[in-house]
Amino acid sequence: MSGLPPAGDPASPASVFNVANFLTGVRLVLVPVFLLALFADDGHDPAFRVVAFVIFTVAVVTDHLDGRIARSYGMVTEFGKLADPIADKMLIGAALIGLSMLQDLPWWVTLVILAREIGVTLLRLAVLRRGVIPASRGGKLKTLVQAVAIGLFILPLHDWPAPWLTTAWVVMWAAIVLTVVTGADYLISALRGGNQSSRA
Template structure:
């Protein structure tokens, strides 16, 4: 399978959007509404490319080794950059960023270890976790401090859901990897 395909191009676009997103997020004093809305739009486009690149790759047989590696890296870079940026600006507590990033980095390392035996695909829980994280982060990127407090309450409720899903899906992934490893060992 050729590396140059639409799915991998979208992954590349997402990688390029990460520093552009950060520039918009920190533009001005980091809390100017116009720049924050621009940062949100860039973040939203990047999240949408994640949805489409995987669907295209699976539907049209464009799955490549490059895509299998680059797609999760692009996802982690986007989520990580957004969370670190929001924590640096004081909009998201550092503990939220640390919990999510430790899980993401831990699962990435586990995937690399398991990669030689095959890929453990993301389950429904992982896909839901990614969606909820993206919605929560997107809401915090928006200039909610200028909006009514119910919006901020909604953003926090979704962020809490993201943290809980992040932890639960991380545990589930580790359990599946251990079970898969034991089954492979027993089959030898």
Template sequence: MPGQPQTDPVVPRARVANLANALTGVRLILVPVFLAFLFVGDGHETFWRAMAFTVFTVAVITDRLDGALARSYGMVTEFGTLIDPLADKALIGAALIGLSMLGDLPWWVTVVILARELGVTLLRLVVLRHGVIPASRGGKVKTTVQAVAIGLLILPLTGAWATGAWIVMLAAAVLTILTGVDYFISAVRDSRGRPARQ
């Protein structure tokens, strides 16, 4: 009404302590559990590799669930936005480094994937003042293929199954490079004031 001070509408903020963030926390806790199972004995015992695969799979599922919950039920928080990608990188990084240490994955694959993830993270920080560049569909596909490839390599597969696991991992490496280049191009466009590719 005239003569009365105008107030901004109250926008409800999600609580940090919510189910989505709790699932992210569970994923972080599962990382050392996964590594413990992966390295039991000589690191190639069938039972423990299957256990490591199970823990890795549960962690990947929490990644899908926490994002869906946060978006669908208004649970997005600054804490969750920060910690969720860190939990993802911790899980993928631990799996890649662990498999390379056991001799099940060439170090060049681990270096390529981790270098891309580190580069994209640094790029996000650089362009943060221009706004956040949303994840592309290619990036989401890359993440899924990476998870499938790592899961297959964790399992004690032989023969054609092992060959299939390697094909998926090579596809993940290629997607990692391509999406990294795509993200860089989008960031450059955004920093110049042009719309970034969605």
């Protein structure tokens, strides 16, 4: 016996003070640190842009780890259900808005992605009483491609060979398509009352 409570055991509710929630908290703290690095020297210092990329990557990794740990070791809490998506959207939102303010990414891209993320988050909160809905493959793929695309734009691509920027745009367009398609799919599913195919 590992001594850990089985996932979903109502008789052994998880403590809010656990590793999964700690990682979520770390991600929240990293958001302002990331912005400081991104905007250092008016956002045009290649070294600070690389630092911002590293911070963003670490934050993305915590997003993957906290959910896996929470589900695997019975650490799912009401706080985690609320804080995890908020921390996720804060990170993505901060990165997108920052890149648009620096004119490295068009504002329409930021608005499309944020509209989808905020809308889906509100839908998830609306059905929270019916239970946590696992992310679909499409949602997981969207999250991965979105993170890669944003990460590429955080790098100082204007100081690198042109193919890097072209690659970043190809990945970003893939992220935009996945963002819109999975968002529409989630909305249709939620309106139909189906809670078996949630989208991340």
